[in-house]
Amino acid sequence: MRLAELSTRSGVSTATIKYYLREGLLPPGRRVTATQSEYDEGHLQRLRLVRALIQVGRVPIASAREVLTALEDESLDRNSRLGTAVWALPHGPQTTADDAVTDAAGHTVDALLRRLGWANAQAYGADSPAYRMLVTAVGTLSRLGYPCAVDDLAPYARSAGQLAVADLDLVERYESPDEQLEAAVALTVLYEPVLLALRRMAQTEESNRRYGQAGSQA
Secondary structure (H helix, E strand, O other): HHHHHHHHOOHHHHHHHHHHHHHOOOOOOOEEOOOOEEEHHHHHHHHHHHHHHHHHHHOOOHHHHHHHHHHHHHOOOHHHHHHHHOOOOOOOOOOOOHHHHHHHHHHHHHHHHHHHHHHHHHHHHHHOOHHHHHHHHHHHHOOOOOOHHHHHHHHHHHHHHHHHHHHHHHOOOOOOOOHHHHHHHHHHHHHHHHHHHEEEEHHHHHHHHHHHHHHHHH
């Protein structure tokens, strides 16, 4: 297919495709004339992954290039490739504070990971952006005087573990490595508002069960 058709089928403008080509995020097409190239289904699939990273996941160009490099590194297993893609996503606030509260929050997170038996998360520790984000969140809860002990966090962690199973089940519906990376990125980002909405709806249901009129009559 020519560039115009690639743009139409992918929903990405020709100017953006040319930018991705210049940045090395998309491999060059097969040259047919001095000014024209042809592209195939592989380009379309790769463009979908680039779009998921940059437009959906808001991953910086340099980080997106790292993900694509990992995808092409045959020495990496599927776990490493998926991990590289998800780590590249923005992870929210991460503290740079070095004080007693942050130190205590780190100890709490470490204790939580030990209780859960999450050896992989323990091994990566502060190298993981998700770990650092969790330490920041626990530190903020502590500073404001809200419950954030291991016993308070454990139910959320166990629920997250169940969600991870559902996440990977969705990813495994796709066959190729490119498609799985695209799905891991897109679904992580796109399902987060779904999780937030469902959590708030569930809170409403539980509040009504406990404190609503129906609950009072039970």
